[in-house]
Amino acid sequence: DAGVIQSPRHEVTEMGQEVTLRCKPISGHDYLFWYRQTMMRGLELLIYFNNNVPIDDSGMPEDRFSAKMPNASFSTLKIQPSEPRDSAVYFCASSLMAFSGNTIYFGEGSWLTVV
Amino acid sequence: GNSVTQMEGPVTLSEEAFLTINCTYTATGYPSLFWYVQYPGEGLQLLLKATKADDKGSNKGFEATYRKETTSFHLEKGSVQVSDSAVYFCALSGSSNTGKLIFGQGTTLQVKP
Numbered sequence: 608d609a610g611v612i613q614s615p616r617h618e619v620t621e622m623g624q625e626v627t628l629r630c631k632p633i634s635g636h637d638y639l640f641w642y643r644q645t646m647m648r649g650l651e652l653l654i655y656f657n658n659n660v661p662i663d664d665s666g667m668p669e670d671r672f673s674a675k676m677p678n679a680s681f682s683t684l685k686i687q688p689s690e691p692r693d694s695a696v697y698f699c700a701s702s703l704m705a706f707s708g709n710t711i712y713f714g715e716g717s718w719l720t721v722v
Numbered sequence: 723g724n725s726v727t728q729m730e731g732p733v734t735l736s737e738e739a740f741l742t743i744n745c746t747y748t749a750t751g752y753p754s755l756f757w758y759v760q761y762p763g764e765g766l767q768l769l770l771k772a773t774k775a776d777d778k779g780s781n782k783g784f785e786a787t788y789r790k791e792t793t794s795f796h797l798e799k800g801s802v803q804v805s806d807s808a809v810y811f812c813a814l815s816g817s818s819n820t821g822k823l824i825f826g827q828g829t830t831l832q833v834k835p
Contacts, residue, residue: 640822640823649825649827650811650828652822652823652824655822663822700766709754710756711768711822712768713758716764716765
């Protein structure tokens, strides 16, 4: 089985540009998570979906960030306009169901640099 | 709210040394506990987990025991290898059944030959 697939793996963009990160979860997984990793703040949950519906977006830093999941096999995280402080690694993850002991599977991350 | 605290790194060890990375947590109810590992340039991989008190998770020579009385889930390995060099994250999933993980800050392990 393919794991969680993210694209692009690396992106360098200029401040003010729109950035779109993409994710394909593991087939059959009902939950999808977006995390951000920075040196200062570690791993933070930005938003998660259940059956394509956003359940908790309290971690989304501000209105410049938006996430969608139009179908069970695709999600996007968009930053518009981007700022240098958005530079981070963005991880998408998925899981089969939401119970406390369930394993969450991570993609390899999208490494974003905003200059 | 729920939180995880890990020992600060980096931890530098010689090959075949004994490893302990401390992890303590704060949570209501009965969370599940996890250790994830991140190798350079890669995503996070589940290393082991424990879902109830006194459970021991183990994988690839690593072990951790869920201690409710001390709210701890320390990671141990008897003999580390250079290939174990990575960042290790302790995490919890609360008992509210949302499935989302709360991570510690991560501990960098460097093993020298």
